[in-house]
Amino acid sequence: MTSLTQAPEPRTATPPPTPPRTGQEVRAHRIARLTPYGLIVPSVIAFVAVLGYPLVRLAWLSVQDFGPRSLFTGEAPFVGIDNFTRVLGDSDFWFTLLRTLVVSVGCVGSLMIIGFLLASLLRQVSGWARVMLSVCLVLVWAMPMVSAAMIWRWLFEPQYGVLNWVISQLGIFGDFSAHDWFSSPRQALFLIIALIVWKGLPFVALTLYAAMGQIPDDLYEAAGLDGAGRWSMARHITLPILGPVLAVLVLLEVIWSVNSFTPFWVLTQGGPDGGTTTLGVYSYLEAFTRNDYGGGAAIAILTVVLLAALAVLYVRRLFAQGEVEA
Amino acid sequence: MRAAGAPGRKRTVPNVVAVLVSMVVIFPVYWMFATALKEPGKILSATPEFIPWPLSLENFSTALTHGSFLHYVRNSLLVSVSTVLISLVIALGASIALARFRFIGRRAFLVGLVLIQMVPGSAMVIPLYLMLRSVGAIDFVPGLVITYMTFVLPFTIWTLRGFVVGIPLELEEAAMVDGCGRLRAFWHIQLPLLAPGIVATSIFAFISAWDDYLFAYVFLKSQSNYTLPVWLVSFQTSDGIDNGATIAASAIFSLPVLIVFLLVQRRLVGGMTSGAVKG
Numbered sequence: 001m002t003s004l005t006q007a008p009e010p011r012t013a014t015p016p017p018t019p020p021r022t023g024q025e026v027r028a029h030r031i032a033r034l035t036p037y038g039l040i041v042p043s044v045i046a047f048v049a050v051l052g053y054p055l056v057r058l059a060w061l062s063v064q065d066f067g068p069r070s071l072f073t074g075e076a077p078f079v080g081i082d083n084f085t086r087v088l089g090d091s092d093f094w095f096t097l098l099r100t101l102v103v104s105v106g107c108v109g110s111l112m113i114i115g116f117l118l119a120s121l122l123r124q125v126s127g128w129a130r131v132m133l134s135v136c137l138v139l140v141w142a143m144p145m146v147s148a149a150m151i152w153r154w155l156f157e158p159q160y161g162v163l164n165w166v167i168s169q170l171g172i173f174g175d176f177s178a179h180d181w182f183s184s185p186r187q188a189l190f191l192i193i194a195l196i197v198w199k200g201l202p203f204v205a206l207t208l209y210a211a212m213g214q215i216p217d218d219l220y221e222a223a224g225l226d227g228a229g230r231w232s233m234a235r236h237i238t239l240p241i242l243g244p245v246l247a248v249l250v251l252l253e254v255i256w257s258v259n260s261f262t263p264f265w266v267l268t269q270g271g272p273d274g275g276t277t278t279l280g281v282y283s284y285l286e287a288f289t290r291n292d293y294g295g296g297a298a299i300a301i302l303t304v305v306l307l308a309a310l311a312v313l314y315v316r317r318l319f320a321q322g323e324v325e326a
Numbered sequence: 327m328r329a330a331g332a333p334g335r336k337r338t339v340p341n342v343v344a345v346l347v348s349m350v351v352i353f354p355v356y357w358m359f360a361t362a363l364k365e366p367g368k369i370l371s372a373t374p375e376f377i378p379w380p381l382s383l384e385n386f387s388t389a390l391t392h393g394s395f396l397h398y399v400r401n402s403l404l405v406s407v408s409t410v411l412i413s414l415v416i417a418l419g420a421s422i423a424l425a426r427f428r429f430i431g432r433r434a435f436l437v438g439l440v441l442i443q444m445v446p447g448s449a450m451v452i453p454l455y456l457m458l459r460s461v462g463a464i465d466f467v468p469g470l471v472i473t474y475m476t477f478v479l480p481f482t483i484w485t486l487r488g489f490v491v492g493i494p495l496e497l498e499e500a501a502m503v504d505g506c507g508r509l510r511a512f513w514h515i516q517l518p519l520l521a522p523g524i525v526a527t528s529i530f531a532f533i534s535a536w537d538d539y540l541f542a543y544v545f546l547k548s549q550s551n552y553t554l555p556v557w558l559v560s561f562q563t564s565d566g567i568d569n570g571a572t573i574a575a576s577a578i579f580s581l582p583v584l585i586v587f588l589l590v591q592r593r594l595v596g597g598m599t600s601g602a603v604k605g
Contacts, residue, residue, distance in 0.1 A: 035427065037429060039427075124340040132345070139588070144579060147580040151354050151573065265539070281448070288544065
C-alpha cells in the first residue's frame with residue numbers, strides 16, 4: 001500500500017474458466033456471480049439507514065420551518081427556499097463564509113509549507129533523528145483533539161500559561177504576561193489555526209515523506225552532476241513529482257479544515273461576539289442554540305454544496321491515478 | 327535533497343534542526359504530562375517549572391474522583407467497541423466485494439463511499455438529532471452508536487478494502503484450483519492474512535469513536551451518561567477550573583490512545599498515509 005507505482009490491472013478471483021457442465025456446476029457458477037451482491041447488501045442497507053436517510057432528512061429540513069414547536073408536534077410547514085434566502089440575505093453568513101475561507105487558507109497553507117519542510121528534513125537526517133522526529137509526529141497525530149484543545153487552553157492561559165511566559169522572555173513581542181488571547185477574535189482564530197496545523201502536521205509530513213521516498217535517487221545524482229543546488233532540485237525535481245500527492249493533500253486538508261468543529265467549540269464556542277464562528281459552528285448554533293433547525297440545515301446544505309466541488313475533484317484524482325480500480 | 331544516498335555529506339546541521347523541531351512539536355504533549363504530574367501547588371506559578379519535581383499523583387486522584395470516572399470509561403468503551411464491532415461485521419463483506427469482484431454498481435458505491443466521508447459531522451448532527459429524538463433515543467448511550475457509524479462505517483470499508491487488495495490473489499486461486507471452495511479459501515487463506523489489517527483498521531476506527539466530542543456533546547444530556555470527552559470538557563470542580571486536574575484528566579484520556587498508536591504505528595501510518603491519498 002505504500003508504493004507509488006501504478007497498481008496492476010484490476011484482477012478478480014475467478015474460478016478456473018472451465019464452462020460449467022453439470023447441474024451442480026451451474027449452480028455453483030450462479031452462486032459465484034451473486035456473491036458480491038450478497039456481500040455488499042448489508043453495507044448498502046446500513047448506508048441508507050445511517051447516512052442516506054439523514055442526508056435526505058437534512059435536505060428536506062432545509063425547506064421546512066422547523067422551530068422549537070416542531071420538536072414536540074413533529075409538524076413543520078414547507079417553506080420552499082425561504083430558509084436559504086434568509087440565510088443568504090444575512091450578512092453574518094457572508095462574514096462566516098469569509099472567515100471559514102481565511103481559516104482554511106491559513107491552515108492548508110501552513111500545513112503544506114511546514115509539512116514539506118518537515119518531510120525534507122526527515123529525508124536528510126540520520127536514522128536516530130528520523131526515528132525521534134517521526135515518533136514525536138506520530139504521538140501528536142494520536143493526541144485526541146479534545147485533549148489537544150484542553151492543552152491549548154492551558155498553554156495560553158492568561159496568568160499561568162507557559163507560552164505567554166516564553167513569549168515574554170523572548171521579548172520580541174513585548175510583555176505577554178496576563179495576555180488574554182481569547183478576548184480578541186483575531187488572536188483566538190490564530191490559536192485555533194495553530195492547533196489545527198499542529199494536529200494535522202504529522203499526516204501531511206509523513207505522507208510527503210513517504211512520497212519523497214519513491215523518487216529515484218538517480219534524478220538527484222544526475223542533477224547534482226549538472227551542478228544543481230538543493231533549492232533548484234526541490235523546485236525542478238521534488239515538487240513536480242510530488243504534484244499529484246500535494247494536490248490530493250490540499251483537497252483533503254481544505255475539506256477537513258472546513259469541517260473542523262471541536263477545536264472551535266472547545267476553545268471559543270464561536271465567540272467572542274461570533275468572531276470565531278465558521279460554517280460548522282454557525283449551522284450548529286443556528287440549529288441547537290437558536291432552535292431554528294430549518295435554518296441550520298440550510299447552512300449545512302450550503303456547506304456541503306461548497307465542499308462537494310472539492311470532493312468531486314478528490315474522487316476524480318483518486319480514480320485517475322489508477323489506484324482505485326474502477 | 328536526499329542525503330541518505332550521498333556519502334560524506336554532513337548531517338550534523340539537519341540532525342540538530344531535527345532535535346529542535348522534535349522538541350517544539352512534542353512540547354504540548356510533554357507539557358500535558360509535566361503539568362499533570364506536578365504538585366498542585368506548583369501549577370499556578372508565575373515562572374513555570376519545566377521539570378515536574380517532586381512528582382505527584384494528586385492531580386490524577388482529583389481528576390478520578392470528579393464525577394463517576396469509571397462510569398464515563400464504561401460509556402466510552404461501550405459505544406466505541408459496539409460501533410467498531412458492528413461496523414466490522416458489516417464492512418468485511420463489502421470490502422471483499424469491492425476489492426475482489428466486479429459487479430454492477432461497484433464504481434457508484436466506491437464514489438459514494440469517498441464522497442460521504444466529506445460530509446461534515448456538524449451537518450449530519452442536525453438530522454440525526456431529530457431522528458433519534460423522534461424515537462426517544464436522546465440521552466441514551468447506545469443511541470450514539472448509530473451516529474458514530476456515520477463516520478466509522480465508510481472509513482472501515484474503505485480501509486479494509488485497501489488491505490484486501492494487498493493480499494496476493496495467487497494464494498486464493500491456488501487454493502481454489504486445489505479444490506478448495508471459495509468460502510474455505512477465504513477462511514483459511516485470506517482471513518489469516520487479513521487479520522493484521524483488521525486489527526489496524528479496528529484500532530483506528532475505535533480511536534475515532536473514542537475521540538468524538540460533537541455527537542456525544544449534542545446527544546448526551548445527563549451527567550451519568552457522559553462519555554470521556556464530554557466529561558473532560560465539562561471539567562470544573564466546585565472551586566472553578568482546576569487546571570491541574572483538567573490536564574491530568576486530559577492525560578488519562580489521551581494515554582491509552584498514545585500507547586496503542588505507538589504500538590501499531592508502523593502498519594497504521596503506512597496504511598493511512600497512502601490510503602487516504604491514493605486509496
